[in-house]
Structure formats: C-alpha cells, structure tokens
Amino acid sequence: MRSLRVLSAVAFARNRPARGSRGVSHRHSSRGQSFKSLSSSLKHTFEYSTMSTDSNPSAPVTATRPYKHAFHGLEWEDPYFWLRNKTDPEVVNHLTTENNYIDAKFGYAKDFQEKLYKELVSRIKETDQSPPYRHGPYLYYSRTEQGKQYPIYCRKKIDSSDAPEQVILDQNELAVGKAFCTLGAKAISPDHRFLAYSTDEKGDERHTLVIKDLETGQLLPDKIENTEYSIAWGNDNKTLYYITEDETNRPYRVYRHIVGTPVDSDELLFEETDMKYYVSVGRTRDGKFVVVESNSKLTHECSFLDADDPKSKLVVFAPRSQGIEYSIDHQNGHWLITTNQDSATNFKLLAVADSAYSDKGKWRELIPHRPDVKLDGVDCFADYLVCWERKGGMKTLRFQRGIKSQTAENYGTGAFEEITFPEASWALFGSQNMEYETNLFRFVYSSLTTPRSVFDYNLADQTRVLVKQDEVLGGYDASEYATEREFAVSHDGIKVPVSIVYKKSLFKRDGSNPCLLYGYGSYGYSIDPFFSSNRLALLNRGFVFAIAHIRGGGENGRLWYENGKLMNKKNTFHDFIAAAKHLVDNKFATGSRLAIQGGSAGGLLVGAVANMAPEGLIQAVVAEVPFVDSLSTMLDPTLPLTVTEYEEWGNPNERDYFDYMRSYAPYDNVVNKKYPHILATAGLNDPRVSYWEPAKWISRLRQQTNSSDSWFLMKTKMESGHAGASGRYDYLRDVAFVYSFVMDRLGVKLE
Numbered sequence: 001m002r003s004l005r006v007l008s009a010v011a012f013a014r015n016r017p018a019r020g021s022r023g024v025s026h027r028h029s030s031r032g033q034s035f036k037s038l039s040s041s042l043k044h045t046f047e048y049s050t051m052s053t054d055s056n057p058s059a060p061v062t063a064t065r066p067y068k069h070a071f072h073g074l075e076w077e078d079p080y081f082w083l084r085n086k087t088d089p090e091v092v093n094h095l096t097t098e099n100n101y102i103d104a105k106f107g108y109a110k111d112f113q114e115k116l117y118k119e120l121v122s123r124i125k126e127t128d129q130s131p132p133y134r135h136g137p138y139l140y141y142s143r144t145e146q147g148k149q150y151p152i153y154c155r156k157k158i159d160s161s162d163a164p165e166q167v168i169l170d171q172n173e174l175a176v177g178k179a180f181c182t183l184g185a186k187a188i189s190p191d192h193r194f195l196a197y198s199t200d201e202k203g204d205e206r207h208t209l210v211i212k213d214l215e216t217g218q219l220l221p222d223k224i225e226n227t228e229y230s231i232a233w234g235n236d237n238k239t240l241y242y243i244t245e246d247e248t249n250r251p252y253r254v255y256r257h258i259v260g261t262p263v264d265s266d267e268l269l270f271e272e273t274d275m276k277y278y279v280s281v282g283r284t285r286d287g288k289f290v291v292v293e294s295n296s297k298l299t300h301e302c303s304f305l306d307a308d309d310p311k312s313k314l315v316v317f318a319p320r321s322q323g324i325e326y327s328i329d330h331q332n333g334h335w336l337i338t339t340n341q342d343s344a345t346n347f348k349l350l351a352v353a354d355s356a357y358s359d360k361g362k363w364r365e366l367i368p369h370r371p372d373v374k375l376d377g378v379d380c381f382a383d384y385l386v387c388w389e390r391k392g393g394m395k396t397l398r399f400q401r402g403i404k405s406q407t408a409e410n411y412g413t414g415a416f417e418e419i420t421f422p423e424a425s426w427a428l429f430g431s432q433n434m435e436y437e438t439n440l441f442r443f444v445y446s447s448l449t450t451p452r453s454v455f456d457y458n459l460a461d462q463t464r465v466l467v468k469q470d471e472v473l474g475g476y477d478a479s480e481y482a483t484e485r486e487f488a489v490s491h492d493g494i495k496v497p498v499s500i501v502y503k504k505s506l507f508k509r510d511g512s513n514p515c516l517l518y519g520y521g522s523y524g525y526s527i528d529p530f531f532s533s534n535r536l537a538l539l540n541r542g543f544v545f546a547i548a549h550i551r552g553g554g555e556n557g558r559l560w561y562e563n564g565k566l567m568n569k570k571n572t573f574h575d576f577i578a579a580a581k582h583l584v585d586n587k588f589a590t591g592s593r594l595a596i597q598g599g600s601a602g603g604l605l606v607g608a609v610a611n612m613a614p615e616g617l618i619q620a621v622v623a624e625v626p627f628v629d630s631l632s633t634m635l636d637p638t639l640p641l642t643v644t645e646y647e648e649w650g651n652p653n654e655r656d657y658f659d660y661m662r663s664y665a666p667y668d669n670v671v672n673k674k675y676p677h678i679l680a681t682a683g684l685n686d687p688r689v690s691y692w693e694p695a696k697w698i699s700r701l702r703q704q705t706n707s708s709d710s711w712f713l714m715k716t717k718m719e720s721g722h723a724g725a726s727g728r729y730d731y732l733r734d735v736a737f738v739y740s741f742v743m744d745r746l747g748v749k750l751e
Contacts, residue, residue: 021523021601021641021648057104059712060097062699063090071635072655076668078632080696086684095684095695098714105711109740112750116537117736121729123473123533131454131467133432133442134158136192140432148172149727150181168195168214175727179719182726185209185231185242190287194220194259196240198227203685203721205249209242211259224263230280232290232307239310241269241281241290249640249687251279254292258310269314270294270303275643283307284330285380286436291328297523297647300325317357330354331380332403334411337363338377344369345558349378349387351412366412374557379430382437384459385412388430393497393555395428395528397443399459419457419464423447425485425499427530442467446531448501448545449478472533480504481539483529488548488582491574497549497556498579499529500588506542514746515544515589517580521552521572522601523648524561534735541748544588548579550605566650567660573608580609580617591616595676595742599624600689600722603680607666607697610675620677620745622738625686625722629693631658631665640687667697670704677711677745679738683721691716711745 064079083091126146132139137158142151150171157163175181184198184207195214198207209224209231228243228251238259243251254270257263269292272279276296283290284307292303292314301320305312317328317335325347326339335357337350349367356362367375372391379386386399397419406414421428431442431454439460446452453469482504487495507513516538520527527547535545549555552564552572564572580596583589596618598606603626610621627633634652637643650657662668678701680694698714701707715737717724725731744750 021525021645057101059105059702060094060101062094062695062702069632069635071652072658078696080692080699081632083692083695083699084690086691091692092684092718095682095691095714095716095718098695098698099716099718102713102715105713106741106744109744109750113733113736113740116740117733119537120534120732120735123476123536125471125473128471131442132156133434134438135188135432135434136190138192140188140434144728149729150175153186166214169197169212174199180721180726182723184227184229187231187233189233189237190235191237193237194233196231196233198229198231200721203683203717203719203723203726204687205721206245206687211240220259222257222259222261222263224257224266228280230282232281232283234290234310235287235307236310241292243279243281248275248638248642250275250644252277254279254281254314256310269305275637276647277301278644285433286330286332286382289330293327294320295325296644298323298325300327302326302328304328318360327377329378329380331385332382332411333408336366336378336380336385336412338375340558342369345562346370346374347376347558349375349412353408364412372557374554379433379441380436381433381439381441381459384439384441386441386459387416388428390526390554390557393549394425395526397428399441401459417462421445423450425483425529426450427528448483448499448529448531449481451476451531451533470531470533472536476533476536482507486582486586488575488578490551490571490578492571494551494571494575496551496575496579498582499547499549500544500583501529501535501539501546502544502588503539503542506540507544509587511584511587511590512593513542513544513589514538514593514743514748515546515583515595516742517546517548517576517583517594517596518602519548519550519576519579519596519598519605520602521548521550521564521576521605523552524554524558526554528555534732534739537739538742541743543748544583546579546583546588548576550575550579565648567656569649569660570664572605573612573664576605576609577613577617580613584617592619593746594618595620595622595746597622597624597738597742599626601627603627603689603694604630604666608664608669610678611664611666611669611671615674618676620742621679622742623678623680623694623697624724624738625682625689626666626680626694626697627689628666628680628697631661631668633690633693634661639690667693667700670697670700672704672706675701675705675707675710675712677741679711679713679715679741681724681738682714682716683724684716684718685720686722688722713741 065082067078067081069076129143130141132141138155140155142153153169154165154167178201180203182200186197195212198209200207207227209227211220211222226244232241240257242255244253246252252272255266256269257266272294277294280293289304290307294301299320299322302317303314305314324341326337329336333354334351338347340347348369350363351366352363374390376388383404384401389396398416400414400416402414426447429444431444433442441457441459444454451470451472454467455464456467457464484500486498488498490496550572551560554561596606603623606621606623607626607628652658652661680698682691682694684691698712701712725734
C-alpha cells in the first residue's frame with residue numbers, strides 16, 4: 001500500500017518521497033511561516049557585495065554563538081546551532097548571503113547553465129501524453145503542454161470512439177501565482193463523479209484536501225487542512241477516509257468524512273499514539289475493503305473496514321508484535337499476507353479465508369521464505385496473482401493464473417510463471433493497474449540505456465505490448481552506449497555491485513574520463529539502474545556514470561539492508577569508498593576526475609565519505625538536502641521522523657547508539673584535512689532534512705579544514721522543501737546547475 005519515503009536525486013527520476021524516511025525524495029524542519037515576504041525583502045538588503053566585480057570572492061563567514069550540547073555526561077560545542085531558529089531574520093540573511101556567494105563565485109558559468117538547460121529541455125517531448133489506463137467506464141491519462149510546468153489530468157469515456165476529452169484537473173491553474181505547487185493525494189470516487197485531491201504550496205508536506213464535482217466542474221465547500229498523502233473512498237461515493245498529521249508531521253489520525261458535511265463533525269476512527277508509527281490508508285483492488293496501516297520501521301499492524309458500510313468500524317487484522325512486519329490484500333474471499341513472521345527474513349506469502357483471518361493457525365503458506373529471493377509484495381486480480389520479487393540484485397515478476405477456478409482448499413497453489421526481460425540489468429516499476437477483472441498487467445521497464453517503457457502484459461497468453469516508450473529527442477541511439485556491472489570488494493570482503501554506463505566512442509578506460517558516482521544506501525530502498533535523458537548531458541561529454549548498490553539499500557535482499565543500518569551503518573560508507581576505489585583502480589576514473597552524489601540519507605553517505613575517504617580519491621561532492629547533522633537531529637524527538645527512525649539509525653539516548661552515531665555523523669566528524677569541492681543544497685521549508693543541517697556543515701567545513709583551494713557552496717531554495725522545485729522546467733534548471741558544478745570541478749570545459 002505504501003513504500004518508504006525516499007528522495008530522488010537530481011540525477012534520477014523525480015518520484016514523490018514516501019513517508020517515514022529521509023529520502024531524496026526522504027527531513028526535518030520545524031514548521032512556521034513561508035518566509036516568502038521576509039526572504040524577498042532581505043534579498044535586496046543583503047546583496048553580496050562582490051557579486052559582479054570580484055572573480056574570486058571570499059566565502060561568507062558564519063557568525064558563531066555559544067551553545068553547548070550535553071548528553072551522557074559529555075559536553076561539546078555547537079557554535080552554529082543558532083541557525084535552527086528560522087524566525088531569526090539573521091538566519092534568512094545568512095542563507096541569502098550564501099546564495100549570493102554562489103552567484104558571485106560561480107557566476108562565470110551562468111551562460112553555460114542556460115545552454116545546458118536548453119539542451120536538457122531539447123531532449124524531452126514537451127507536449128506529450130501518458131498512456132491512457134482503464135478505470136471503470138473511462139480512460140484516464142495526463143498530458144503536458146510546451147511551456148507549462150505541470151501536468152494536466154484528463155479522461156475520456158470508453159464507450160464512444162469520438163468521446164470528448166474532459167480535463168479533470170489542471171495543475172498549472174492550481175499553481176498560478178505560486179512559487180511551489182505539488183499534488184499529494186488524488187483519488188476518484190467509485191462512481192467517477194468526484195475527484196478528491198490535496199495540494200502543498202510550501203514544500204512542507206502539509207496538504208490541503210478538497211473535493212471536486214466532475215459533473216459541474218466546481219469545488220465543494222469541503223476543505224480539510226493538514227492532511228497526509230493517502231486517502232480512500234467508500235463505495236457509497238460519499239464517504240472519504242483521510243489522515244492528518246501531528247506537530248512533527250507524523251501521519252497519525254484516520255478520519256471519516258461525509259461529502260457535504262462540516263469537517264469539524266468528521267469521525268475519528270483511529271489515532272496512533274506511539275511516535276514510532278506512521279499511518280496510511282488505501283483500498284483493496286477488489287474494492288471490498290478500506291485498509292489502514294500503522295507501521296514503524298520494524299513492526300506493522302493492519303486494520304480494515306467494509307468499504308460498502310459507511311458506518312463500519314475498523315477491525316485489527318493481526319495485533320502488532322515487535323519485529324513482525326506484514327501487509328494485506330484481498331482476493332476472491334481470501335486475505336493474502338506478505339510477512340516476515342517466523343524468521344522469514346526475505347518475507348513469505350500466506351493466505352486465509354475471510355472468515356478465519358483472526359486465527360493464525362489457519363494462515364496457509366503459498367510462497368515460502370527463500371534465502372536468495374526477497375518477496376517485495378503482491379498485486380491481486382480476480383483471476384491472477386502477480387508477485388514482485390528481488391533476485392540476484394534485480395527486481396523480478398512472477399504470476400499465477402486460474403485463481404477463480406481454485407477451490408478454498410487449493411487456493412493459491414497453482415504454478416508460478418516468470419516474466420522475463422531482455423537485458424542483463426534493469427529497473428522495474430509499478431504502473432496504473434486499477435481494474436480487478438482484467439488479464440492485462442501494466443508495468444514500467446527501463447535500464448541505463450533503455451528509456452522508460454510502459455508495457456501491457458497479457459497474463460492469459462503471456463504476450464506483451466509496448467504501449468509507450470519515452471521519446472528522447474535529438475537522435476538518441478542506445479547502441480552508442482555501453483553498460484557494465486562490476487563488483488567492488490569492501491573492507492570486510494563483501495562484493496558490492498556497481499552499475500556503470502558510458503558512451504562507447506568517448507570512453508578510453510585509461511582513467512582520463514570524468515566520472516559521477518551515485519549512492520543512497522538506507523531504509524532498504526534500492527537504486528536500480530534506470531534511464532535518464534538528463535544523464536546524456538554527462539555521457540555525451542565523456543562522463544562515466546555509476547551507481548554503487550551499497551549495503552543499507554535493498555538490492556540484494558533484506559539482509560543487505562540490515563547489514564547497513566543501526567550498528568552496521570558504517571558498512572554503507574565503506575562500501576561506497578570501495579566502489580570509488582574500484583572505479584579508479586579499474587581505470588574508469590581517477591581521483592582528480594571523480595565526483596560523488598547523494599541526497600537526503602544519501603547526503604549523509606557522501607558527507608561521511610568526504611570525512612573518511614583518503615585525500616585525493618574524490619574531487620567533488622554533491623550533497624542534496626543532506627542529513628549531515630544526524631546526531632543532534634536524532635537527539636531531538638520534537639523534530640519530524642526522529643522517533644520513528646530510532647529503528648533505522650538507533651536511539652542516541654542509549655549510550656551505545658550515541659557513541660556509534662557520534663563516530664560517523666558528518667557534521668561532528670569534520671577533520672583538518674584537504675576536502676573535495678562540496679556543493680550542498682537545501683529547501684527552506686523541508687520537513688525531512690532541515691535547511692540548517694547543510695548550513696551548519698558548510699560553515700564548519702570552511703572553519704575547521706585545511707581546504708583553502710576547495711569550494712564549499714550552499715544553495716537554498718527559499719520557496720520549496722525536500723524534493724526541490726515542483727515545476728518540470730524549474731527542476732531542469734536545478735539539474736543544469738548541479739551538472740555544471742560537477743563538470744567545472746572535474747575540469748570539463750563548459751561548452
């Protein structure tokens with residue numbers, strides 16, 4: 001039903017962050033005013049004085065103010081702690097000065113950034129349409145128009161060949177006059193009359209939920225503030241289930257709203273009081289049940305209610321038990337349970353008849369635990385069961401057919417068949433599979449050289465149809481590029497997969513090519529090798545691009561994740577350093593031409609690596625919304641995500657975890673050595689990684705290191721949050737900026 005929230009780095013596809021983790025798209029700022037007017041007024045007051053006249057301006061000197069942390073009988077100074085106070089005008093002054101310093105220091109690249117931006121735009125089909133998908137009597141799709149930042153959501157009736165298009169939501173209209181605008185939840189009522197959707201206009205991920213009558217085109221008076229990403233309709237087309245957040249942005253309350261009634265009369269169905277748990281809501285595909293999940297990092301609990309009964313009460317499916325994770329779906333009178341119970345580290349699939357769900361003795365095993373295959377989840381259809389699995393580092397698909405003809409006694413016991421793929425490595429993603437009674441399964445496939453491709457797979461006859469492949473304008477030819485999968489040996493002998501892509505005609509394998517190495521390595525989130533047209537700007541200039549599939553991610557199963565978290569977290573950093581060394585040792589790059597990139601928890605990764613790596617191994621670092629002040633953040637339970645992430649990083653209120661986290665937290669481990677060039681980014685309204693984390697880190701790097709020749713830059717988006725710019729053109733400008741920094745610092749001509 002929901003995945004971990006993860007941030008997509010600039011080099012990657014822009015997926016909405018999932019809740020409950022520091023991702024790129026995954027944290028932590030206090031809420032408050034937007035600061036739009038304040039930052040605008042300060043922008044002119046504190047203009048950087050050397051912006052247009054000094055080709056080598058001095059870096060801003062951050063003021064220090066006395067502050068002392070005290071935990072476990074220890075005390076340590078934090079002179080930049082004052083930057084946390086977002087209401088202090090001097091804080092916004094500081095961030096604005098940092099932005100102006102970048103303009104002064106790197107202003108000579110402005111013309112190239114504009115050229116590169118136009119190049120990125122030239123590769124996308126600006127006026128385009130997504131593949132329509134069937135949902136009830138309509139085909140739904142979205143489209144974009146040249147020059148417009150946001151999608152336009154539409155539908156057409158299926159029963160008429162000349163049915164007119166109905167625009168159900170134009171995000172461009174929602175964004176008029178706003179610097180930031182994203183959609184959170186979006187759901188059509190079962191009768192297709194109402195569209196419930198939510199918007200975030202600050203980047204703080206607190207959404208306003210509204211309901212649109214698609215017959216009249218008008219918004220209803222119903223308006224619900226402070227909602228989360230997930231919503232679900234009841235089958236009466238009047239009942240809407242939604243979730244609100246607490247003061248730390250934690251989704252914790254489930255409400256039932258009746259369309260047309262006052263919001264203050266909405267019924268509270270469930271409140272999660274344990275700060276470790278995040279709550280979400282959704283519908284089973286067969287439309288019979290509304291399911292509420294309350295999950296911590298290690299423990300899950302599901303509840304359900306009858307979607308037909310607007311007065312139905314939530315019933316707990318299986319009470320939470322520490323360390324037991326499970327999710328549920330429904331199919332033909334049976335519940336299916338994906339779980340790790342009974343030491344099923346890589347998860348297994350169980351089934352039980354509706355009437356016996358509460359009797360665990362009647363839960364029957366359909367797919368056993370396998371040490372070499374992780375079961376990620378299932379998609380249930382009337383006559384088919386599709387399993388998402390991970391084997392050999394790749395996401396895979398298997399399915400079983402003939403479910404309708406199976407009796408209660410042999411339910412789910414049919415043979416599984418595999419969906420195969422043509423390349424050695426790839427990335428798979430789910431797509432819109434809204435219909436329960438269907439034999440078509442839609443998925444998205446890509447690789448480092450194959451653009452995003454949407455397939456409809458016929459589960460009945462095992463044929464597939466390419467519905468749409470993203471067009472890459474400008475003459476892209478996949479045969480001109482090569483991919484390799486190498487294995488770096490980490491400090492403890494573990495082999496770490498590294499995915500590599502380059503342009504054949506420009507690759508020399510003598511170490512002279514510039515190289516960008518990306519990593520994440522947290523929350524069990526896998527960074528699979530997928531295509532990016534933006535990346536061609538690097539490859540066509542001779543770059544090698546690599547992804548290190550390090551521990552802490554989920555690429556090689558659950559143990560791969562567990563061996564890179566808590567007291568094993570340093571494995572993540574060692575793996576990444578091993579990947580960097582492997583690229584250098586095998587002539588994919590040299591230290592003077594190697595840059596690394598990571599965002600959010602991946603920003604912690606590259607920050608720790610900058611501290612730990614040998615001098616000269618890395619030339620440049622891109623740390624996007626980096627979780628670098630991790631120790632002090634995890635010591636503050638009032639910040640978003642802190643408590644729920646005790647099970648990811650450890651609880652520093654316990655001395656062992658405190659000592660371990662303090663030994664690697666990037667901000668607390670800056671040393672007096674020569675550092676690479678570093679670009680850090682932030683969003684002023686980011687609720688997952690607060691702007692002050694990179695601000696403090698950059699300030700300390702300037703103060704405490706022997707790096708007079710290194711650039712330490714800090715760029716803050718004053719109107720956005722964790723995922724950066726919300727509009728597609730603004731996003732491409734950010735990509736152009738980051739790429740130009742990497743190229744420049746690696747000695748690539750800006751042309």
